[in-house]
Amino acid sequence: MEPVLLGAVTILALLEQAYFSLQVIYARRKYSVSPPNTTGSPEFNRVYRAQANCSEYFPLFITAMWIAGMFFNEGLSCVGGVLYLFGRLQYFWGYSTSPQGRLAPLYFCAKILWALIGCSALGILLSFSKLYLDTDLLLITADA
Amino acid sequence: MEPVLLGAVTILALLEQAYFSLQVIYARRKYSVSPPNTTGSPEFNRVYRAQANCSEYFPLFITAMWIAGMFFNEGLSCVGGVLYLFGRLQYFWGYSTSPQGRLAPLYFCAKILWALIGCSALGILLSFSKLYLDTDLLLITADA
Amino acid sequence: MEPVLLGAVTILALLEQAYFSLQVIYARRKYSVSPPNTTGSPEFNRVYRAQANCSEYFPLFITAMWIAGMFFNEGLSCVGGVLYLFGRLQYFWGYSTSPQGRLAPLYFCAKILWALIGCSALGILLSFSKLYLDTDLLLITADA
């Protein structure tokens, strides 16, 4: 089994999500918000939403990183992946502090995610033209 | 790396989710619902929930499409995938307009998802009998 | 295509999530909570949150099980997977009954998830040292 680096970054992503979940559990205790409630003081709401937002994007991120890594370039995708995870940590801490604190890291993460989606699309295009059109687009571009 | 078509539909799915997220961001501005709040006017709530529901099903959809595509039939799964994504677009627009507007596309998407899960199960069954029972169920059926 | 057992457990996971979704739809009818609303009587809120929590962890679970299964040991990961899904069923039923009812199954599921993440990390470490350091850590440990 080969894509070891993608696997390693994926484990980092899992650990980060576990950390976010634990923070929500601590915030539930600290601000006395018992399940099934999901709202309380503004402080709690921000921690809760920070984790919810990261969870919502987790599948998109994992999918984009793996497609980019398998079809385009594993190393590059993993660098993107680590940057994204770093950005999400900043997002979580920023959002926990104030709603404004989430914005800069959010823009950063969005850019990385778009880059991963772009690399995925490029990789699929190259593989597609090789597999179905028997054409190596990279060679054509190099010739031009 | 082979499953190019599955990869292509997956990228479509990512773009669709990005579109839904952007619509929520626009709706937050239009109806003045600042994070960490998640409720406001009924119009906002519908857009917010439409995206939330699509996000919730995204991992199920991707998983079902890939298992069906890898173990059963890639082309068929991708056709199912494109139909599902089309249905989700209708769901999002329908739900944004009225709660009733979500129903017809939802039933459509549910049917496709069940079909993908069914194809996954069939594919796993065929692979299982080949790998572990050394039996080709398709040949047996063809003989009968 | 090989990882048949992982595929089989994944289909189980999809069926379980479908079951949870249907329970929310029934609860919406029973307790008259029409979309886009997501809160109502405590009974409804618990069913709603039980499904939401399971959905939130679904991508983490699938990811951890597949990485552990591909890089460490497929059979072991699938046993973990089945136990996790069993625990999630208990979580859903327990949470639907009372907030306290979710706790024991939650701890159980968390332990399994940590075990899967641990196996993933171990598998990645072994593959990494083989692929990049040309060292078989298992042999070294056996020699020691």
Ligand SMILES: N[C@@H](CCC(=O)N[C@@H](CS)C(=O)NCC(=O)O)C(=O)O
């Ligand atoms: N979204 C979760 C994240 C953390 C978590 O998994 N919490 C456990 C233990 S408090 C839980 O059962 N949460 C109940 C729920 O999500 O409704 C939460 O809001 O609590």
Ligand SMILES: N[C@@H](CCC(=O)N[C@@H](CS)C(=O)NCC(=O)O)C(=O)O
């Ligand atoms: N579920 C998100 C979808 C769009 C999104 O990612 N929004 C960004 C920029 S407004 C965000 O940080 N949302 C805060 C949140 O999800 O609590 C939302 O409700 O806003």
Ligand SMILES: N[C@@H](CCC(=O)N[C@@H](CS)C(=O)NCC(=O)O)C(=O)O
């Ligand atoms: N989270 C969903 C789970 C079940 C589901 O998918 N329900 C469909 C049919 S009632 C739906 O369109 N739900 C609207 C929503 O999620 O806002 C819910 O709350 O309803």
